[in-house]
């Protein structure tokens with residue numbers, strides 16, 4: 001296996017090498033902890049500022065710490081003995097959150113500056129940063145039929161104000177820690193991730209989870225309509241969580257991608273109207289659509305150009321949206337009825 005195609009297992013990362021994952025009480029990092037655990041890694045330190053009972057997933061046998069990693073002392077503790085650091089902690093959410101709470105999003109710079117310095121000081125071998133498609137120039141995303149974004153489209157920079165600029169600056173830290181100090185950094189620009197064990201209500205949820213929940217609610221309450229933010233023509237691509245965790249592993253262990261931002265997303269472009277139709281089909285209903293033109297709707301169109309990831313990793317996210325959304329819908333439906341029955345469910349408490 002050429003080194004550029006390897007995962008943690010294939011590069012020979014020792015099964016008892018210390019792995020640190022931040023943001024582990026949330027969606028993607030929670031799944032990443034499970035991913036490494038299931039592959040036999042025995043020293044995983046999972047970290048999130050949420051109290052442990054509020055974590056979306058808790059993986060047995062994993063050291064789980066409730067600490068705020070925007071604070072230097074906590075970051076030093078978190079990175080002790082680390083071989084690999086995966087920093088996914090961020091104050092974030094769907095468009096409803098990032099357009100409204102720009103200061104909170106910008107303040108994630110504290111997490112990323114403290115974590116990368118602590119990882120470097122601890123002598124970590126590799127450092128992963130979860131960037132976002134929101135780092136791309138918004139001028140290129142006005143039209144629903146905009147061409148897919150390639151990695152060079154981040155500059156000249158005109159990122160999403162707040163969340164996107166924070167990601168761009170943190171990417172730059174990763175690049176300079178490699179250039180000046182030799183820390184091997186990996187930077188993936190995620191395009192919308194969805195799947196079970198993600199936020200599904202409360203204001204931070206993304207469109208796939210929101211649409212599933214709205215269909216489930218409508219069916220349960222007998223409502224015959226569904227509200228859509230914007231006019232429904234906005235386009236996006238959505239990546240299933242299992243593709244995301246696998247992609248993180250591959251990107252982190254690819255020598256050719258050190259300090260090089262790369263898209264990690266699906267290239268299956270759909271409109272929000274298509275997404276609603278899919279959720280309706282899974283739920284077996286047809287609802288009347290109402291549109292809220294004043295609601296946050298983000299850019300007009302955004303897709304992931306996957307030529308670079310195909311060329312370098314000979315791989316890309318491939319789970320069809322219909323398949324992934326079916327699993328997500330089933331999980332949200334279970335959550336919805338569990339909550340109704342007074343059982344404990346995933347809840348955004350931030």
Ligand code: NAD
Nearest residue numbers: 023025026027028048049068069089090130132190192193
């Ligand atoms: P999430 O909100 O589910 O998880 C993030 C976690 O970080 C939360 O549990 C939160 O409590 C934790 N956190 C926030 N501030 C912290 C702090 N100071 N100290 C410790 N923990 C803190 O979000 P997610 O969807 O899992 O996103 C993970 C990463 O991927 C984030 O960096 C996000 O910006 C990036 N990303 C996600 C998507 C997506 O579609 N989910 C898209 C692009 C980028």
